[in-house]
Amino acid sequence: MGKTEKVGILERIGDIFTRFALRFIPDAFIYALLLTFITIILALILTPRGIHELISAWGERFWGILRFSMESSYGLITCTIIAFSPAFRRMLRKVAELPKTHFQAQLLNVAVATALMNFHWGMLTAAGIFCRELAIACYRKGLRVHYPLLVAGAYAGLLPWHLGLSGASQLLCATKGHFLEKEIGIIPTSQTLFHPYSYIPLILLSIVTIVTIIYMTPKSPERIIAIPAEVLERSLGAEEAPKPSQLPKLKRLSARADEVLSILIGLVILFAIFYDIFARGRGWDLHAFIVTLFGLGLIFHRSLKGFARGIQESLRAASQIFLQFQFYGGIMGLMVFSGLASVIAWAFASISTRYTWPLFNWIQASIINIFVPSGGGQWTATAHIMVEASKIIGTPIAPTTITTFAMGDMWTNMIQPFWALPILGIAGLSIRDIMGYCAVVLITTGIVIALWILIAPFLIPGVI
Numbered sequence: 001m002g003k004t005e006k007v008g009i010l011e012r013i014g015d016i017f018t019r020f021a022l023r024f025i026p027d028a029f030i031y032a033l034l035l036t037f038i039t040i041i042l043a044l045i046l047t048p049r050g051i052h053e054l055i056s057a058w059g060e061r062f063w064g065i066l067r068f069s070m071e072s073s074y075g076l077i078t079c080t081i082i083a084f085s086p087a088f089r090r091m092l093r094k095v096a097e098l099p100k101t102h103f104q105a106q107l108l109n110v111a112v113a114t115a116l117m118n119f120h121w122g123m124l125t126a127a128g129i130f131c132r133e134l135a136i137a138c139y140r141k142g143l144r145v146h147y148p149l150l151v152a153g154a155y156a157g158l159l160p161w162h163l164g165l166s167g168a169s170q171l172l173c174a175t176k177g178h179f180l181e182k183e184i185g186i187i188p189t190s191q192t193l194f195h196p197y198s199y200i201p202l203i204l205l206s207i208v209t210i211v212t213i214i215y216m217t218p219k220s221p222e223r224i225i226a227i228p229a230e231v232l233e234r235s236l237g238a239e240e241a242p243k244p245s246q247l248p249k250l251k252r253l254s255a256r257a258d259e260v261l262s263i264l265i266g267l268v269i270l271f272a273i274f275y276d277i278f279a280r281g282r283g284w285d286l287h288a289f290i291v292t293l294f295g296l297g298l299i300f301h302r303s304l305k306g307f308a309r310g311i312q313e314s315l316r317a318a319s320q321i322f323l324q325f326q327f328y329g330g331i332m333g334l335m336v337f338s339g340l341a342s343v344i345a346w347a348f349a350s351i352s353t354r355y356t357w358p359l360f361n362w363i364q365a366s367i368i369n370i371f372v373p374s375g376g377g378q379w380t381a382t383a384h385i386m387v388e389a390s391k392i393i394g395t396p397i398a399p400t401t402i403t404t405f406a407m408g409d410m411w412t413n414m415i416q417p418f419w420a421l422p423i424l425g426i427a428g429l430s431i432r433d434i435m436g437y438c439a440v441v442l443i444t445t446g447i448v449i450a451l452w453i454l455i456a457p458f459l460i461p462g463v464i
Contacts, residue, residue, distance in 0.1 A: 010215040010440060018148070018436030028320060028417040028424075028431045032327040039331050039371055043338035054334055061333020062326050069325035073318050076422060078293030080125040080314035081307065085300035092130050096137040102224070103217060105145045106153060109134050110213040113157025114206045118164035121375075121419075125317060127154040128423035135227040146218050147227040151427040152437035153213040155420045158413055159445060160209065162406035163202040167193055168375035169383070169402055169409075179380065183387055187398045195399040197463050201407070201452045205445050212444045216437055231428035259302045266298030317425035321418075328418060332372045336381045341368055345382050349389035354464050357395045358404045358453045361386060365408025373418045375409045400463045407449050414442040 007015075026034065040054055049057075082088060095112070099105035112130055116123035131154035138145045162168065170192035172178050178186075192198055218224050273291045301307040335341040344367055348360035365378070372378045383405075390401045413419055415438065417431040424431060457464045 007219075008215055010212060010444075011218060013443075014149075014216040014437050014440045016436070017439045018433075021435035021439070022432050025432045025435050028421060029324060031417055031431070032324045032331075035371055036327060036331055036334075039334045039340065043334055043340045046343050047338040047340055049338045054338060057333045057337035058330040061337075062330035064329065064333070066326065069322075069329060073322050073325065074290045075293070076122070076125060076318045076321060077311070077314040078290055078297055079122055080129075080317050080422070080426075081297035081310040082293060082300050083126045083129050084310040084313050085297065086302075086306065087300055088126075089129070089133065092126075092133045093137065096130065096134040099134070099138065099143070102138075102143065102145050103214065105134060105138055105143065106149065106217045107210065107214055109150050110153035110157055110210050113154045114160065114209060115157075117157045117161045118202070118206065120164075120166040121158060121161040122166070124155070124158055124419065125422050125426065127157050128317070128426035130154070131423070132227075132231070132426055136232065139227060139232060144221060144224045144226060146224045147427075148225055148429060148433045149213065149216055149218075149437055151423060151429050152434035152441075154427070155423050155434060156209050156213060156414065156438060156441045158419060159410055159441065160202050160205045162375055162410035163193070163198050163205070163403070165193070167406055169379040169406055170198075172376065172379060173398070173402060180383055180387060183384070184397055187402070191398040192402050195403070196460050197399040197456055198403045198406075200456075201403075201449065204448055204452065208445050208448050209441055212441050213437070216440060228428055234428070258304050262298045262302055262304045262307060265304075266295040269295035269298070313426075317422045319425060320421040324418060324421070328373060332374070332377055332381060335368070335371055341372075341381050342385055344368055345385040345389070349385070349393070352389070352393055354394050355457065357389065357393050358400050358464065359450065361389075361401055362404040362408040362411075362449060362453060365405045366412045367408075369409045369412045370416050373413065373416045375406070378409055379405065395464055396462065404453060407453075411442065411446060411449060414438040414445075 025031075036058070040051070040058070043049055043054055044051065095108070099108050109131055113124075113127035116127050116130075128151075131150050135145060135147055135150055170187075170189055173180070173184065173187040173192065174189050176186060269291060273288055273295070277288060297310065298304075298307055301310055345364050348364040349357070352360045365382075368378055368382060372381060386401050386405060387397055390397045395401060415435065417424075417435070420431060420434065420438075424434075
């Protein structure tokens with residue numbers, strides 16, 4: 001009788017959830033459409049708004065965020081262009097060559113993704129690219145890695161983001177002139193991001209996310225799902241172009257001209273935008289950020305042809321963001337206009353005490369995030385309710401209410417596929433392939449968050 005391979009508990013749970021996801025979870029676009037209809041139904045039941053008012057609000061918001069969605073999508077594209085540049089990819093490839101075992105590959109992947117997105121959530125594209133480069137490096141070495149779990153690990157690195165350096169609600173409250181300044185004043189990040197109530201769970205959640213992915217790593221070779229052949233062929237077919245010195249003389253001159261022109265245009269773009277900023281007082285905004293990245297992309301690629309290839313890869317990664325951003329804008333319009341977001345938030349606030357409000361605030365933020373998967377958008381829609389509830393209940397707004405909101409906003413991203421779309425576009429998988437593993441991360445990190453919220457008041461004075 002052959003030896004039976006032992007399967008760990010998290011690996012077993014991951015398998016169960018994955019089978020469920022592959023069978024029942026819809027495509028990410030259908031997911032957005034279902035959420036739209038669910039929001040309308042809940043608004044009709046829980047608010048006094050009529051169907052005509054709700055449809056009007058949905059349509060107004062659907063097109064009302066067109067400029068913002070395009071700017072955000074272009075920001076993602078330009079970030080991805082830089083990430084696909086030869087210099088950046090060479091760095092990723094060197095790091096991707098480090099693992100010698102399947103365990104090491106999974107560990108390195110989720111650790112790199114977590115570190116990148118603790119720095120800034122926009123690095124999810126870089127995490128996706130590193131994930132794919134790691135899979136290719138392992139393939140070349142003959143090392144089999146479970147590709148769906150690798151991709152899930154790249155996305156799971158996003159989980160702690162709202163407690164990291166780019167936390168939207170914390171940075172907004174620290175910005176002069178923010179929309180709640182009259183109610184709460186300017187709250188420095190020393191009271192939010194850099195407060196023990198925030199950075200301790202950030203460290204804990206980063207560790208738990210990494211450990212969860214590691215313990216779901218299949219030990220048996222028969223259980224490993226390799227990188228799809230079409231993804232491998234497309235990736236290997238997009239290798240860097242030969243260096244000019246390796247080309248025939250005529251092509252060498254053409255390549256040099258292409259390189260000079262690419263760098264020159266990039267420098268002109270950077271000069272133009274920075275002249276507007278410093279000489280004309282334009283100010284630093286999202287548009288300036290995108291234009292700057294566009295110029296840097298030309299310089300990093302050092303080739304107009306390479307830059308064009310980078311755009312093609314970026315569009316593939318961001319195509320679903322282009323498509324679905326408007327639908328989530330419509331959902332946010334429904335939540336705010338109908339008052340459904342207020343109903344959900346006040347439902348938890350009404351049953352809260354000073355001790356239980358942080359836990360209930362985390363739960364309500366987690367629920368609303370499923371419908372409004374944008375940290376800044378969700379904070380704008382519900383912050384006034386949380387601030388008022390905190391004042392009535394007597395719980396500090398900073399760090400407690402802001403931090404528990406941030407925890408809720410980031411936590412249910414694991415079962416909200418919107419921000420996984422760029423990584424999935426790069427990896428060549430669907431949300432069904434990774435959702436089961438992400439659901440396990442949701443469970444393990446949810447336990448840690450709940451325990452931290454309940455225990456922290458006894459460890460850190462002044463948080464309730």
